[in-house]
Amino acid sequence: MNNLYIENQSYIHLLDPRIKLMFFIVSAVIVFFLDLTGMFFYSANILLILIISKSYLNVFKVKYIMLSIFIFSFLIWSFANSTGTKLIGPFTTEGVEEGLLTGLRLISLMSIGIIMISTTKIEDLSIALIKFGLPYKLVFSFTTTIRLIPIVLDSVEDIRNAQKLRGIGNINRKASPIKKLKENVPLLIPIIAKTLKRTNDLAIALEVKCFGIMDTRTQYNSISFSKNDGLFLVIIFVMISISLYIRGL
Template structure:
């Protein structure tokens, strides 16, 4: 069971500098935070999906389709009942709240998918080196990259322990939700023990290799920005600038969509 997200492919997106991909991810987050319009958020989501299609990693996004669906349904139901923005109601649901829930769902899924595309197209070593290149302290960059590496390892350890217990005859599938929780709870102990043991071995390996002995480090990776990185960065910055202008200049936005009065759900 492969728990890691990175897909080793030879695409133009994979060959971009990690600093460029990191910038594009944060620019996407910026659009999600500042924009309150369904059309803009949907268009940005479509761009992220096209970005993922160009990198040929859409199969990786299918792994979280249930999570994305649950987030969307939860957002739609909660905001439709809460009635954000007032307006007419149908039974216990508000039309304005439904649109606001749709906008919130798109915004949340946009950020998740942007992060998934970044992790699916960037090696952990490249992430660490890219963070160092933007003058983040090496210890911080190493801690961040290690956290990304350890999370799937912990999940894989839990999966292995569960499969081992099932092979020994432990029934984890029968019963209601409370019974399943009671059966899974004891499995946390061997998982924690395995994680603690692995962390201890990892710390000893770092100490034996002299981690932190010198501030000057040499790296195998040699990152260089190319014209493709500059072009991608400029396009991302221009898109965010346009979104920010539309967001903070309501007159410009309403003039832009004046022929589509249904388009503005900025509640």
């Protein structure tokens, strides 16, 4: 897994990166104006986009992280809202609805981010951010971080396998979550050390190549809007309008 980008020629892949960024930004605002019913409809559409673009393949890689975030946010908000109709124990109907709504908001935004990364090459995403007026150095830092994510995950797996061969970190699947967490602690030091070394090597390479010495830069690739982008904007508008209309019912 050396790249989060999924090679495909789906409709979502062919969209301009700026349209996908706009979709993410607009969604980050809209989801906070939707109620539970509207959020279910909005999430269902995002799920459809995940399937069309095959971005769900990357969702599987982080499914436990997403599930943990959903459960954590659901429990926190369910406990926080203790007013209303009692359901079970400390849970109330209003609290459970608020917990589900918050969980869906977070998972939906994460899913849109995964769609953008899975269907957009890093080079094109970099150009899109620069065209939005962001400084190149900031864009480079952001895109480099995205590139390093799969590399770090591969390093974690390599270190875990190496330690298992030495008889360290053979975690019992039936062990409690706390015990599993404790048994993963020995992985932290080699992971951090390897990440810092890789970061230092990258910094040296950038200095050798005089990174940032030029104020303006040229790009090998180019991006442009097409009819598909206009159609997708219409689809987004309709999706948001229906979600807001459902909220008003």
